[in-house]
Amino acid sequence: MTMNQRNTIDLEQGWDFMQKGITKLKNILEGLPEPQFSSEDYMMLYTYYSALYILIRIVEICINFYAVVKCLGAHLILIYRTIYNMCTQKPPHDYSQQLYDKYRESFEEYITTTVLPSLREKHDEFMLRELVKRWSNHKIMVRWLSRFFHYLDRYFVARRSLPALKEVGLTCFRDLVYMELSGKVRDAVISLIDQEREGEQIDRALLKNVLDIFVEIGMGQMDYYENDFEAAMLKDTAAYYSRKASNWILDDSCPDYMLKAEECLKREKDRVAHYLHSSSESKLLEKVQHELLSVYATQLLEKEHSGCHALLRDDKVDDLSRMYRLFSKIPRGLEPVAHIFKQHVTAEGTALVKQAEDAASIATLIWKITCRVSLMHILYDAAEKRDVIGLQEQVFVRKVIELHDKFMAYVNDCFLNHTLFHKALKEAFEVFCNKGVAGSSSAELLATFCDNILKKGGSEKLSDEAIEETLEKVVKLLAYISDKDLFAEFYRKKLARRLLFDKSANDEHERSILTKLKQQCGGQFTSKMEGMVTDLTLARENQASFEEYLSNSPNANPGIDLTVTVLTTGFWPSYKSFDLNLPAEMVKCVEVFREFYQTKTKHRKLTWIYSLGTCNINGKFEQKTIELIVTTYQAAALLLFNASDRLSYQEIMTQLNLSDDDVVRLLHSLSCAKYKILTKEPSTKTISPTDVFEFNSKFTDKMRRIKIPLPPVDEKKKVIEDVDKDRRYAIDASIVRIMKSRKVLGYQQLVMECVEQLGRMFKPDVKAIKKRIEDLITRDYLERDKDNPNLFKYLA
Template identity: 70%
Template structure:
């Protein structure tokens, strides 16, 4: 054919028809093949006819003729060949014709490949291969499947009666029932399996009705027993012998089914293997490995993203927790729906999550990440805008995730720190959600876990009542007003995280306020001592600049420094240090926030991005901002180290208490048993280090709580 000229539909199809005729001869047994030149010409003919400009683009016509060619072959050759045969001979012909048909479709799909790639893709039409299989289903299978089913059942019954049968033939026929469903088992189940089960029931019902008339009770039971044994043997041969090979199949085994979300196939796998002793163990093992691998990938992705320049402000870590929650949702559904809530799969899920949920990301432990995730969910303007129902649902899932984290005490301490900030700085979005998660944590981890947190929430409620009382007190004309608006939160020391109390020299304006509140509080409670935590305070002060006055929202530390400039135009670092009495690290942070960051309320000499002890500072009269009110933040302090230190200290006390508690009840115990009981008791809150336990045992011996047995140094006695 001349490649340069337009190929008409008639001319092109005549050429293709000759090629299809040759293909039919090959399928019918002719000893000939396509050479590479013939194959390329057939492919090129289709290509040319599809790429010619309209009206000579014959894509749609060729798509239709492809189907017509297959249907014509089926009607003229395939159906007559099958119709003239019966029983097993018909089954053999069906198997042969199905194999030939798949071959024909494969070859034609290659010739017409250009249609598949462009025309079909653009029009969202069924692919050529699917069209070919559908033709066989509609014209052949729908006509013969009932006869085929009957013929297969006859063959099965022959085997039941002891005859030798062609099992390969049976397998090939049943493969047609499966393959014709095109990714669905519906055809197999409806057109064969359902009938086979009924037929089997009828067969054994007939057997039983004959035996009951002819046989004694023992003989009947012997026969029934042998059929049960046959069933077990079949089960063993089909499922046990090839279990490893079957479950590990690369493209379709258990891993592949999990990867491709084949819920129905996994349910079927469960139903078959749960009847077999220990049959589910390898399935559960693969389930665990699969979840572990998916979770580990998520952790690694977060680690990579956090270490790259693109990551800011722990966003990736927050995304990680969200993804882990989604992963848990997904596989908990598998446990419930596919694996019928079987304990093996609950255990596999738990063990998998315990592996990757206890890895660190960008230096942060999973306990810290989870606490930060909760903080973002619960605070005003958090990372996501969620409805109340969605927040409640998220909190429920977070608490479930906490069950997999070994350092629950570390989570509690991070959570408590963040809860304190939300409560004290009015950052909490919703009090009901705060109480709700505490209830959930209490149910999961016990009352001791949440007692301090609940105390914090209660403290804030009492503090509001206390503030109302203070305002009523100030309304009394006999009381000297402090000259400033003052709001005080009185908190219970034991509930809240430990905060550094500093000997800040308060400005005179603040001293009056503190004294007035102390007078009010002493009236209410003579026996309680107030310790002022200035590091948590905040102030609203008015900055009078040349351009305009601006309200500044600052910390108590920042306010104390700024108020020094009411009585001095210029101060040195050392003068500010002396007058404020702030610790060096706090003073540097405060001066940096006021002179080096976005809002340069103070002018630093010399100008630089760091604060040194030789610097001088002046009030910046020229400062201005488009806003009437601005918040000047302090650089954040990394509290991670302090939290970890506090938790380590608490763990020492917890280990001591556990050892004493165990020894008090047991009196005498070996070293190994004492350590293992201690680990068991403490593992609900954290994973105790064996070396730490040994160290605490030695310390308790030195403090005369325990003593070593004189005859056996590896045994300890409790000293009352």
């Protein structure tokens, strides 16, 4: 038979011929010697087969393409040609189905007679090595035989919708070899993995090749890998780490346990990278995390001397970071960590409050003792007491800021800004930041702290950069204060004093903190404060215009230097305004400025707040003249003695037209305090309505210029009253807004929505809301439903 002839080929004849080529291929795979072609025959074969060579890839594993071609010789081409002829002969000599069956039988025969016996006689690692070798050879055999029978794949298989030749070859191995040995192979692999976990060296490349068989045998599906290997491997992993964890949790500290757990997780990831399939990573790590962390989470976190509380107490930053990394990977693992963090921060903050309370109590006790035993300073008053205690309060705020910096660093660095820990920090600070210290609310303490930083001569001596940084931190603390409106009112009072008495150290810092407050609390929160700062700028311009007016109007000379600060009523805190009977010198000043102001506008009314004024007057004493810096009230009282040498309490009160409280304060400051400009009879340390006063011409002081302060009024009560009043208005407005949009609403829902609306500024008391609802009903804004008293209707 020649290659060009198309004689009919019988099945037996053709298959015998093909069997020789298949046998040669088997011998090559088994490493048996096969005669090779001469160089002339090889060149002829290579030239003829070049077209086929282009269509197939070079076999790289174990067998070289050229070596196979040399060994198979002319059979390679003749087999291909023979199969083509046998499949294209006219029926009944078309042997496509028979060749398809013979193809499968040749694999089954080879596996049964050669492959399985060689595997059965080996065990453990030797069996694995033999399996890898046999699987590699089998894939080569499949590749070559599928090329021998390529015509079947191209036409017969396609027309009949049969499994492809490659699939048939792999299925033979799966059904005969894999099904018999997969259990032993799985156990051997898991044993090697356990050996590696115990520190032994194993052949990772071997395991990689074995596990690739589980993947490849699925022919595109992961079922065999997952069901026949992965499930058992995960079960063994869980058991292994369960045994380890039960010992470690008893013997190791929390940091040591976490180090071991982290190392185990790292090694398991390394195993996936080297030989396990990538799809196993998440399942494997989940098993390890469950056994090492989830099972013992509570026991681990609450270890007495090394748990989470101890790590926070001892500032173990690295261990806390490791704890976060580990527990963030288990379901809801961070929740107990965040809870402990919140408990710890709350305890630390509450301890600061207790410490500040104790320090204030000691300061008060020292103040009382000093008042009793000191002969030089027997006149300590409430203001001096407040200064002593106030220093402790400033220290408290500074410590709270430091505490916040410390734990915010934990949140940022150890806990990677996780929302759970931000929430825990917020809730913890809300607990103790809303506790009072020595009768002062946190809102007042923060406002006082800011005042101390921003005013001239404050106890906080800081650089500009440090001031900006500190103000930023104070504003962050404000976020935890529930009574933000109370802070705003205290801050506004202190801002007014800084601005009006030129106590502000830096205008830029004043504007900077207002910007920060605006970003934190909204524009409405700072609108009045911004108006106050703007007012001072306009007031300076107004004063310049007044001075220009005086220079251009000689007849309008007030006789003394006069500076007037014009303010907008709505921006500034409310101050008491009395019709003080001014001395003649001051009356002229007021009239001159009023005439000037009427040239600027005729639509605004000036209300003079004399309690905020200051005067510089010359006191002519026997030894020398001393310039006295006093308030307008004090100046008015002292100028009365230019016309009278001796005045009674009642005469002074009548001539000045002041209240009892104000007269007592100013006379005490002039006759009983450090600088006794007036003498009184009787010579007691308190002021009474029967006292008589004279100018103390013998007064002297080493300074030529002294400031005589009025005892400051404790404005806390008034601030709280003002805030309560504003809150009533805010609650009313909120209720009306809600009811206007909803028309009909139940009591509970109305209260909830009202609390939610007002929560940004303060937490309204439910009783206060109920009271405001009743008030709005009496004012015909709301009415109760006749059938349901807990249902309200809006009255347009």
